[in-house]
Amino acid sequence: MKHLLVAFATLLTTLSFAQSKKFTFKLGSEYELPRKAEDLSFFGNDKDGIINMGLKKEELTILRFDPKTLEQSTEKKIELPEMTRNFNSETVVDFDANYYWLHSDWDKESETESLYYDKIDVTSGKITQSNKKLFDASKIAGKYLESTSRFMQLYFQKSAGKYDFNYDADHTKLLISYRLVPEEKNDKKNYDKIGFYVYDNKMNKLWNNEFTMPYTEQIMDNIDFSVDSKGNAYMLAKVYESEKRKEVDKETGAAGYHYEVLKFSKDSKKIINTTINIGDYFIRSASLIENSLHEMVIACTYGKKAKGGGTDGVFLSLMDQSGKINKYRNGFYEIKDIFLSANSSSTFLINR
Numbered sequence: 001m002k003h004l005l006v007a008f009a010t011l012l013t014t015l016s017f018a019q020s021k022k023f024t025f026k027l028g029s030e031y032e033l034p035r036k037a038e039d040l041s042f043f044g045n046d047k048d049g050i051i052n053m054g055l056k057k058e059e060l061t062i063l064r065f066d067p068k069t070l071e072q073s074t075e076k077k078i079e080l081p082e083m084t085r086n087f088n089s090e091t092v093v094d095f096d097a098n099y100y101w102l103h104s105d106w107d108k109e110s111e112t113e114s115l116y117y118d119k120i121d122v123t124s125g126k127i128t129q130s131n132k133k134l135f136d137a138s139k140i141a142g143k144y145l146e147s148t149s150r151f152m153q154l155y156f157q158k159s160a161g162k163y164d165f166n167y168d169a170d171h172t173k174l175l176i177s178y179r180l181v182p183e184e185k186n187d188k189k190n191y192d193k194i195g196f197y198v199y200d201n202k203m204n205k206l207w208n209n210e211f212t213m214p215y216t217e218q219i220m221d222n223i224d225f226s227v228d229s230k231g232n233a234y235m236l237a238k239v240y241e242s243e244k245r246k247e248v249d250k251e252t253g254a255a256g257y258h259y260e261v262l263k264f265s266k267d268s269k270k271i272i273n274t275t276i277n278i279g280d281y282f283i284r285s286a287s288l289i290e291n292s293l294h295e296m297v298i299a300c301t302y303g304k305k306a307k308g309g310g311t312d313g314v315f316l317s318l319m320d321q322s323g324k325i326n327k328y329r330n331g332f333y334e335i336k337d338i339f340l341s342a343n344s345s346s347t348f349l350i351n352r
Contacts, residue, residue, distance in 0.1 A: 141181045173227050
């Protein structure tokens, strides 16, 4: 859904549509990663070609393709040291053709989470920097993966999906965020602690901090994260008006929740939080991202009625550095009007 909202925001704020526009594409030959290999990442450029990385046990595979012919040009295999039981591959970061493979580990004895990177030369097929530690943290909440060995009938369970990775519009800042395991098991008593680490395009740390959220877990849902070109971190949250978590207030018929943007900055423990106001409408989904003008764009789909869950339009707003949120132009754009404008031969009315 985030990608859909970003597409709408892009359409409404930056693109020109003409009905006569055409494009061509080319399909390459089918190929396969090694059997049972995990598909890690797919990226590339004109210099290094199109790259697909895969992981199989203690072996990293790098497949490269010619960007013009789409034919496979090389296949490199990197032997890796034996992995621990709690090893997790997280993501591959591409900073201007500098490639960093991020992976994590959990030390049960010391109860420490650690995140590392390996810098990879995709041309030579070698790791040029190995196991560079980014940071340690106490136990991080994640999703549990379960598996069973069919030979020994052993049951395994490990946590994954512990980190969120987001970039600014220029792709020169990386935000790594995580949620610590709750101190209280009761959602009505627990206040989430969220950690933020911001890095530049050389993987140098700019700042980090852990923040206690202003609402309990029972009331607040963490929806989205983002970072701007100045290195400020942001979080989009859905906040219910009561612990009953009702989508609609039965007495007033209004939404039983609202959305807020929380801003986090270097050298400050203060959280700037601002409410998104869309009047009497109901937010169905929301996303937050920096645009090419370095403005924070808040994109929401909304419905005019509480029941049915249908989407009637998109609401767009911009957030300035002080945390103030203003509507982008008209603010509200109905779905039918968006597609009518997109299908016309004239330029869309709200291009910047």
